[in-house]
Amino acid sequence: MNFNISVLCNTCESQTNCRLGMSNREIQPLRFRCKCGVPIDITMTLDFENTNVDIQVSGAKRIEMDAFEAGVNFVDLHLDFPVSFGKYVMGSTPFMQASMRVGYEAMQIHKMRVNHLNDVCSSEKEIRDILTLYSNNNSGIFKVKVMKFLGSKMACDTQLDQNRALYHAIERSFxxxxxxxxxxxxxxxxxxxxxxxxxxxxxxxxxxxxxxxxxxxxxxxxxxxxxxxxxxxxxxxxxxxxxxxxxxxxxxxxxxxxxxxxxxxxxxxxxxxxxxxxxxxxxxxxxxxxxxxxxxxxxxxxxxxxxxxxxxxxxxxxxxxxxxxxxxxxxxxxxxxxxxxxxxxxxxxxxxxxxxxxxxxxxxxxxxxxxxxxxxxxxxxxxxxxxxxxxxxxxxxxxxxxxxxxxxxxxxxxxxxxxxx
Ligand SMILES: [Zn+2]
Structure with missing residues (x-):
C-alpha cells in the first residue's frame, strides 16, 4: 500500500510530492532532504488493528493536492527497499520495481527477514543486556536472562555452556x-x-x-x-x-x-x-x-x-x-x-x-x-x-x-x- 502526500518545506517553501510505501512496521520514520538541504521527516504510525495510518510531518507542512503534477520535486520513500530518484510514474512503486528486479521468492525471503527485524527491535533491550552481562562476567544474571530469552532449559552453568547459550542468542537475534x-x-x-x-x-x-x-x-x-x-x-x-x-x-x-x-x-x-x-x-x-x-x-x-x-x-x-x-x-x-x-x-x-x-x-x-x-x-x-x-x-x-x-x-x-x- 502507498500514500501520496504533498509537503511545503518550512525553510524554502518549495513543494515536494512524496509517495510513501508501507512497510510492516508499527512506526515508520522516513527522512529525506528538501532541495534546500533541510531534513524533512515523515512518520507513519499504524493503529493497533493495522487498518489506519497516522502521518506526521516535521520540517514541512502538508498541503492538499489532487494529483502529482509534472515538474514538482518528487521523492519515493520506503524503509525496506532502495528507491530510485527521478520522476513520479504512477504504479511504478518501490515495491513493484523491487519485485520486478528480484522475483517472488527473493521478495518473500526479504519480507521474512525484515519482519524478523521488527521482533529484534522489540527485544533490543533484552539482547543488549545479555551481551553486556556476558562481557562483564555476570554469570548468575546472564544465565537467567539468556534462558528467558531463548525460552530454553539447556544447561547454562559452566563457561562452556554459557558460551554456547550466548552464541545461540546471537544467532537467533541476528x-x-x-x-x-x-x-x-x-x-x-x-x-x-x-x-x-x-x-x-x-x-x-x-x-x-x-x-x-x-x-x-x-x-x-x-x-x-x-x-x-x-x-x-x-x-x-x-x-x-x-x-x-x-x-x-x-x-x-x-x-x-x-x-x-x-x-x-x-x-x-x-x-x-x-x-x-x-x-x-x-x-x-x-x-x-x-x-x-x-x-x-x-x-x-x-x-x-x-x-x-x-x-x-x-x-x-x-x-x-x-x-x-x-x-x-x-x-x-x-x-x-x-x-x-x-x-x-x-x-x-x-x-x-x-x-x-x-x-x-x-x-x-x-x-x-x-x-x-x-x-x-x-x-x-x-x-x-x-x-x-x-x-x-x-x-x-x-x-x-x-x-x-x-x-x-x-x-x-x-x-x-x-x-x-
Ligand atoms: Zn527546503
Missing part, C-alpha cells in the same frame, strides 16, 4: 543479517584447524592460548565484537535496503543513486570505522594460528624486511601491513568487507556528504592540503559496506567463540554438557 551457510562453513573451518593443530603442534597451540588468555586479548576481541551488535540494531532501518541487495545482482558494481529512506551518513560512519578496527585486531588471532601451522610458533612470521618479531608487535601494525605478514593465510578476509581507503578517509574526516543526493565523496590519497583525487559512492553503497563488514566481524566473532570452546574443553579440561539435558 540471522536476518547473517549468511548461515558461510557462518557454518567458517565454524567448521575453525574447528577443523584447531583439531589439526592439536595433533601436529599441541605445545605451540597451548602456548598461544596461554598468551592470548593471560593477557586478556582473546576476551577483549570478543567483547569488542559483542559491542557492535546493539549498534547494528540501532541502524537496522538503514540496513534494510542494503539487505535487499543480497538478491539484486544487477545492482552489484553499478553505482546507481538509489535513496535510503532512513538515517544518514553521519549516523553510521563511526560504526564502519569501529568494525574495521575490530577486524584489524581479530587478524592477530588469524596470524597466530597461521604462524603455528607454518612455523610451529605463534610468534614466528615469514622472513623478510621489517617483519614483526612477535605476535605482540604484529598487533600494532596497520591493517594493510598485517595482511602482508600473513603468508598464504588459512582464513581469508572477505575483500569487500574492508576497504582501507574508505576506512582511512572516514577515520580522518576526509569525506563530504551531499544530504540531498546522498552522495559521499572521499579523498583516500595523502595529498597535503589539496583534495584533488576524490572517489565517490552513494549512501546505499556505504550501508552495504557496513553490512558486509559486519558479516565479516560476525564470522571472526565465531573464531573467538571456537577458540574459547577449545580453551575450556582442551586446555582447562571442562566437561561439555549435552544440549538436551
Amino acid at each position: 540471522f536476518p543479517f547473517a549468511e548461515p551457510k558461510r557462518n557454518m562453513d567458517a565454524v567448521n573451518l575453525f574447528t577443523e584447524k584447531l583439531m589439526k593443530l592439536e595433533i601436529n603442534n599441541k605445545n605451540a597451540l597451548h602456548a598461544f592460548f596461554e598468551e592470548i588468555v593471560t593477557n586478556g586479548f582473546l576476551k577483549n576481541v570478543q567483547t569488542d565484537c559483542l559491542e557492535i551488535y546493539p549498534r547494528i540494531i540501532d541502524i537496522e532501518l538503514m540496513l534494510r535496503p542494503a539487505l535487499f541487495l543480497d538478491f539484486d545482482h544487477e545492482y552489484e558494481g553499478n553505482q546507481v543513486p538509489y535513496r535510503v529512506s532512513a538515517h544518514e551518513f553521519v549516523d553510521a560512519k563511526d560504526l564502519y570505522k569501529d568494525i574495521s578496527e575490530i577486524i584489524n585486531r581479530a587478524l592477530v588471532l588469524v596470524a597466530g594460528l597461521n604462524n603455528i601451522k607454518k612455523r610451529g610458533s605463534h610468534d614466528l612470521f615469514p622472513e623478510g624486511k621489517h617483519v614483526p618479531s612477535s605476535l605482540n608487535k604484529f598487533a600494532d601494525c596497520p591493517f594493510g601491513k598485517k595482511l602482508d605478514y600473513i603468508d598464504e593465510s588459512w582464513y581469508s578476509i572477505d575483500s569487500e568487507a574492508i576497504d582501507n581507503q574508505l576506512r582511512n578517509s572516514v577515520a580522518h574526516y576526509k569525506t563530504k556528504y551531499n544530504e540531498v543526493s546522498q552522495e559521499i565523496i572521499y579523498f583516500p590519497q595523502q595529498e597535503g592540503m589539496k583534495q584533488e583525487h576524490p572517489k565517490n559512492m552513494y549512501f546505499l553503497d556505504f550501508s552495504r559496506r557496513i553490512l558486509l563488514s559486519f558479516r565479516e566481524l560476525h564470522r571472526l566473532n565465531h573464531l573467538t567463540k571456537c577458540l574459547f570452546v577449545y580453551y575450556y574443553l582442551r586446555v582447562l579440561g571442562e566437561e561439555g554438557t549435552p544440549v538436551d539435558i
Whole structure:
C-alpha cells in the first residue's frame, strides 16, 4: 500500500510530492532532504488493528493536492527497499520495481527477514543486556536472562555452556543479517584447524592460548565484537535496503543513486570505522594460528624486511601491513568487507556528504592540503559496506567463540554438557 502526500518545506517553501510505501512496521520514520538541504521527516504510525495510518510531518507542512503534477520535486520513500530518484510514474512503486528486479521468492525471503527485524527491535533491550552481562562476567544474571530469552532449559552453568547459550542468542537475534551457510562453513573451518593443530603442534597451540588468555586479548576481541551488535540494531532501518541487495545482482558494481529512506551518513560512519578496527585486531588471532601451522610458533612470521618479531608487535601494525605478514593465510578476509581507503578517509574526516543526493565523496590519497583525487559512492553503497563488514566481524566473532570452546574443553579440561539435558 502507498500514500501520496504533498509537503511545503518550512525553510524554502518549495513543494515536494512524496509517495510513501508501507512497510510492516508499527512506526515508520522516513527522512529525506528538501532541495534546500533541510531534513524533512515523515512518520507513519499504524493503529493497533493495522487498518489506519497516522502521518506526521516535521520540517514541512502538508498541503492538499489532487494529483502529482509534472515538474514538482518528487521523492519515493520506503524503509525496506532502495528507491530510485527521478520522476513520479504512477504504479511504478518501490515495491513493484523491487519485485520486478528480484522475483517472488527473493521478495518473500526479504519480507521474512525484515519482519524478523521488527521482533529484534522489540527485544533490543533484552539482547543488549545479555551481551553486556556476558562481557562483564555476570554469570548468575546472564544465565537467567539468556534462558528467558531463548525460552530454553539447556544447561547454562559452566563457561562452556554459557558460551554456547550466548552464541545461540546471537544467532537467533541476528540471522536476518547473517549468511548461515558461510557462518557454518567458517565454524567448521575453525574447528577443523584447531583439531589439526592439536595433533601436529599441541605445545605451540597451548602456548598461544596461554598468551592470548593471560593477557586478556582473546576476551577483549570478543567483547569488542559483542559491542557492535546493539549498534547494528540501532541502524537496522538503514540496513534494510542494503539487505535487499543480497538478491539484486544487477545492482552489484553499478553505482546507481538509489535513496535510503532512513538515517544518514553521519549516523553510521563511526560504526564502519569501529568494525574495521575490530577486524584489524581479530587478524592477530588469524596470524597466530597461521604462524603455528607454518612455523610451529605463534610468534614466528615469514622472513623478510621489517617483519614483526612477535605476535605482540604484529598487533600494532596497520591493517594493510598485517595482511602482508600473513603468508598464504588459512582464513581469508572477505575483500569487500574492508576497504582501507574508505576506512582511512572516514577515520580522518576526509569525506563530504551531499544530504540531498546522498552522495559521499572521499579523498583516500595523502595529498597535503589539496583534495584533488576524490572517489565517490552513494549512501546505499556505504550501508552495504557496513553490512558486509559486519558479516565479516560476525564470522571472526565465531573464531573467538571456537577458540574459547577449545580453551575450556582442551586446555582447562571442562566437561561439555549435552544440549538436551
Ligand atoms: Zn527546503
